[in-house]
Amino acid sequence: MSKKPPARKHRSAPRGGEVERIALLDRFPVVGIGASAGGLPALQALLESLPSDTGMAFIIVQHLSPDHESLLPALLALRTSMPVLEARDGLALTPDHVYVNPPGIRLTLERDTLHLGKARSLRGKPRIIDELLGSLAESAPGRAIGVILSGTGTDGTRGLRAIRGAGGTTFAQEPASAGFDAMPRSAIDAGGVDHVLPPEGIAAALLRLAHGPRAALAPPAPSSDGSEQDLSRVFQLLRTRTGVDFAHYKPSTIHRRLGQRMRLRRTDRLADYARYLEEYPEECEALGQDLLIHVTSFFRDPETFEALKQHVLPERFRDRSPGQPFRLWVPGCSTGEEVYSLLICLLEYLGEELATTSIQAFGTDLSEPALAQARAAFYPESIAADLSPERLRRFFVRTEGGYRIHKSLRDLCIFARQNVVADPPFSRMDLISCRNVLIYLDPVLQKKVLPVFHYALNPGGYLLLGTSETVGASADLFSLVDRRHKLYRKKSVSYRPHLSFTYQEPVAERHEDAPPPSRRGAPERDPQREADRLVLASYGPPGVIINDALEILHFRGHTGPYLEPLPGAASLNLLKMVREGLALELRAAIREVQRGTSRVRKEQVRVSGGEGERRINLEVNLLQASSSTREHYYLVLFEEAPEPSPSAPPRGTRAQAARGPRAAPRQEAERLREELRTARQHLQTLLQEQETTSEQLRAAHEEAQSSNEELQSTNEELETAKEELQSTNEELTTLNEELQNRNLELSQLNSDLNNLLGSTQIATVMLGDDLRIRRFTPMAHEVLGLTAGDVGRSLRDLHFPLELPDLERAVSQVTGQLLPFEREVRARDGHWYSLRLRPYKTLDNKLDGVVMTLLDIDRLKHSLDEAHQANEYAQALVETMREPFLVLDSHLQVLTANPSFYAAFQVTEARTLGQPIYQLGNGQWNVPPLRLLLEEILPRNTRLHDFVVEHDFELLGHRRMLLNARRISGRELGTQRILLSITDVTGQT
Missing domain, CATH: 3.30.450.20 (PAS domain)
Known part of the structure; x- marks a missing residue:
């Protein structure tokens, strides 16, 4: 009894500042960071630039080998004052802490608690970064931040798109600053990145978010202080600029996206952001694109597509006429993955019947950039995570940087911009897939959109919705087919829903067998049917x-x-x-x-x-x-009902009066008995229905109890497995394993170095401070004649087959002045090499010898000599020509002119070389026929003979010239050249 008051105190809810503290704790940002090859320097630079009081929690996931213990927590702890912990199952997040995944372990977040699991891979490629970022988007929408650093592959691309779709902020390392740029470049190409920065820039941006307005943690909501008017003002600007009214979109989505744009523009008041929208119309476009959610993928929820094959396609293709096309429509198609997935599912179902089946697919969306990507039908390599190898082989074409939809599949699709709320819909559809679109609309728009879908479907057509969507108030229009996969069928209702658009089918698009209108403008009627109608x-x-x-x-x-x-x-x-x-x-x-x-x-x-x-x-x-x-x-x-026939007339009024009073009660009793019989039948029907309902409820109750027992059993098993896992982790952390891992790493490093030296085709020799040989590559054996016995010998004791009288002095210069040395040397057999000497530095930047390399430049040397000889020959040939001769570049500037040109046209070399030909002689060569030759005729013809040009020169007078020109180009020249020969034929006939 004495312990009850403390118990009550423990159960009481926190008040005042405690509530505010807990609320702020629940809203602290969570930063998910993914890295792979080359990611350690980027991680160190990022953490080194962050203070210890950002108020954020950092979760780092890196591709690590499960065969070795990770040193990543210890290495990162040297670069930050924040605590760096290896993640454990069930560990609750704390701000200003860094959590690192164990090697080969999948790490996810649920309710601000870390969960470990067995890492999954797709075709040998791990996807642990996508899984972490996806869990952040689901568990911490709006306050999740995703960062992708250096790495190979495409892991993390889908995760960043999920975070951005949930209202979070995303970063990718600038590819130029990454050791391996495949991961950040894949994320950038997929359009899921808000900022592309080097690691130090990402740290600065995170610091601005941490110390920015409270809108960075909680989305703004309209209040009585004028925010509601400011929000209406933002909607009006969006409606004017984009043509879309977002006033009835889901408020949480609107506020989350507004908060994200406000953080990017560093504004903390909605009124300031509204003024910014007025001053910069391009921000309206950016905000409108952010409000249009583009989170999609190929074969999202694969079980749904199997349900289509089981329920929809067999039903729609049963007793289908050969000429009737199968039509499907995907409103809100985003970048087209849903449309192509449905078509792939349809083609796989049809199989050999595809040749005799007509298919028409329509994808509509409000975003022109998304539609442009859908029309391009090109997707990054990360889509391989959602598609089987068979589907990739059959329906995609591998190109540089990604996959392209096969042309035969692309030709079945039509993509168009459409507002499903305001624009006319398509019609005669067999299937409409509108998944995860209605969740962003409020009930007002949902009640307007669903009748549009009902109108667009064929009788018995199907509507596919997202897992969190239902037909709601439009249940009278659709019947449920599959509750789990949210598959509905169109009902035949007695009224056509009121649609607020008008549409008139063009004459060219009318069906061929539609009856033509009569000449008098009224439709022709069958007389027999008209007679039947009148009779009925x-x-x-x-x-x-x-x-x-x-x-x-x-x-x-x-x-x-x-x-x-x-x-x-x-x-x-x-x-x-x-x-x-x-x-x-x-x-x-x-x-x-x-x-x-x-x-x-x-x-x-x-x-x-x-x-x-x-x-x-x-x-x-x-x-x-x-x-x-x-x-x-x-x-x-x-x-x-016909009136009952009257009884035979009585013989006298006295007899009628005598029988009248007795007949009335009898008729009333008969009527009451008939009503009682009807009431009993109705009551019996109700009792039977009640018994049936009771049986169904009893069966459902038993199923719920059974499911509850199974869940309790599963929960106990999970608790036991958790305890066993924790015990196993403690036993594995020992000093012996740490030493063993170090030895394995050193062995692997030595093997890598031996393979690197053995596979290189460059003669390399590593010398110590005492000029003794430590190691050399196999090419050094071929070039310098070194053998295994020469290791440890001094450079002074060896005789190289090279002309290097001062090699020892050059080595001493490199070790003494720390300056690189490079020289072309010649072997005794006449072969040319480029000798390079570089200082040998240890990891702690200490000098410990010299690295000598010899590059084979013999072919390059001979090629340069031949080129010089050819150039001298050509120059001599030009100078000995008697006719004026010019060499022009692609910009028509004079590169070479022979002495005959200077003498014939009285110009100097200083005012000719490097000058445009039209400026020679103070512009006297700006001759229209010459321009015609050089700018129009010669680009279309390689050569031209005896082109006649007449012109009056200021000093020379009237001249009549024959021009012979030729255009040449090639890799040796590096660019285009024009050869121009001039023959003065003045006075000749």
Whole structure:
């Protein structure tokens, strides 16, 4: 009893500052960092630039070998004052701490708690970075930050897109600063990165986020201080700039995206950001693109596509006419992965029947950049994580940097920009896939969009929604087919949903077999059908057609005496519209037909109405079930009951008076007995329905209990496994294993060095401070004649087959002045090499010898000599020519001119070489025919002979010249050259 007060105190909720502290703790940012090859220097630079009080928690995942103990926590701890811990299962996150994954272990986050698991790989490539970042996007939306550093492969690309789609901020290391740029470049190309910075720049940006406005941790929400008006102002600017009204989008998404854009622009007030949108219209475009969520992938939720193969495709292709195309529509298709996935699923189902089947696929979205990528049909290499090798081989073409959709598949798709809320929809669809779009719309827009989908579908067509979406208030339009995969089928309703758009089909797109309009503008009618319609309308009994849900689909004849709408919300339920007295009899008749009777008739049923009480006959008929929807329909007919024939007239008024009082009670008793019989039947029906419902509830209750017991058993097993794992981790951490790992690493490093030296084709010799040989490559044996016995010998004792009289002095110069040495040397056999000497430095930057390398440059040396000789020959040939001769470059500048040109046109070499030809002689060579030759004729022809040019020169007078030109180009020249020969033919005929 004495312990109860402390217990109550322990259970009481925290108050005041404690609540605020817990709330702030729950909102601290979580930074997920992924790295692979070459990632250690980037991680060290990043942590070294961060202070210890950022208020953020850092989770680092790196591809590490599971066969060795990781030294990463110890290495990172040397570069930061924050505690660096190796992650453990169940460890709760704390701000200003760094957590590192164990080698080969999958690390995820759930409710700010770390969870370890067995690492999974796809085709031998680990995906631990994607799994961590994906869990951050799901567990900490809006406050998750993703960072991708140096590494090979594409791990992390999908994770960054998930974080950005959840409202987080994403970074990628600048590829130029990365040791291996494949991972950051893949993330950048996929469009999931907000900032591309070097590690130091990423640290500075994280620091700004940590010390920025509170909007960085919690999205802004409208309040009474004017934020609601500012939010309306932002919506108006977006509507004006982008043409999309975001006022009815999901508020949490709007606030999260606004918070992200405000953080990027370093504003903490919504009013300031609204003014920024007015000043910079391009920010409206960027905000609009961020509000349009683009989180998608190939075959997202693979079980859903298997459900399509089981439920939708067999149903839609059963008894399908050969000429009828299969049409599918994906609203909100983003970058097209969903459209192509559905088509791949469809092609795999059809198999050999594909050749005889017509397919039409439509993908629509509001984002033009996303549609441009969908039309390009090019995706990064990271999509291999979502596709099997067979699908990649069959439906994709491998290109540089990624995969491209096969042309035969791309030709089946049409992508267009469309606002599904305001623009006209497509029609006659067999399947509509709108997954994870409705979750971003509020109920107002959902209630407007779902009737549009109902209108666009064929009878019995299917609607596929996301795992968190339902048809909601539009349940009267769709029937549930698969609850787990959110697959719905279109219902046949009695009214067409009100759609706020108008659409007129162009004449060119009308169906070929549609009847042409008559000349008088009115459609032609079949006389026989018109006669049948008039007879049924005049003499047939009135009635209605209903479905299984008793919803009226069609009225036949004048049903006013039997049906009337009730006050309140409009409804077409038959039992809610029948007049007083008909409900019980009508319900009983319909139930009897639903149990298997094809036709039920009720006679002399009393009806109360505005004209008093009267009797009618009811008839319920079962119609044939729809082949597409498997629904049943019923025809309910009403007809006035004939008045009972009057009895034979009495012989006298006294006899009539005597029998009258006795007949009235008998008729009333008969009527009461009939009503009692009907009530008993109705009660019996209700009791049977109640028993059936009770059985179903009892079975569901038993299943729930069984599931609960299984979950409890699984939970106990998980707890036991957790304890065993913790015990095993403690036993494995020993000093002997650490020493063994060190030896293995040294052995591996020595093997790598031996293989590197053995495979290089460069003669390399490593010398110590005393000029003794430590190690050399196999090429040094071929070039210098070194053998294994020369290791340890001094350089002074060896005689190299090279002309190196001062080699020892050059080595001493390198070791003494720490300056590199390079010289071309010649072997005794005439072979040329490039000798390079570099200081040999240890890891602690101490000088410990010299590295000597010899590069084979013999071929290059001979090529240069031949080129010099050819150049001298060409120069001599030009100078000995008697006719004026010019060599021009691609910009028509003079490179070479012979003495004959200087003498003939009285110009100097200083004012000719390097000058455009049109500026020679103070612009006297700016001759239109010459421009025609050089700029129009010669680019289309390699050579031209005897091109006549006449011109009046200021000093030379009128000259008539024949020009011969040739255009040459090649790798040896490096660019284009024009040779121009000039022959003065003035005065010649």
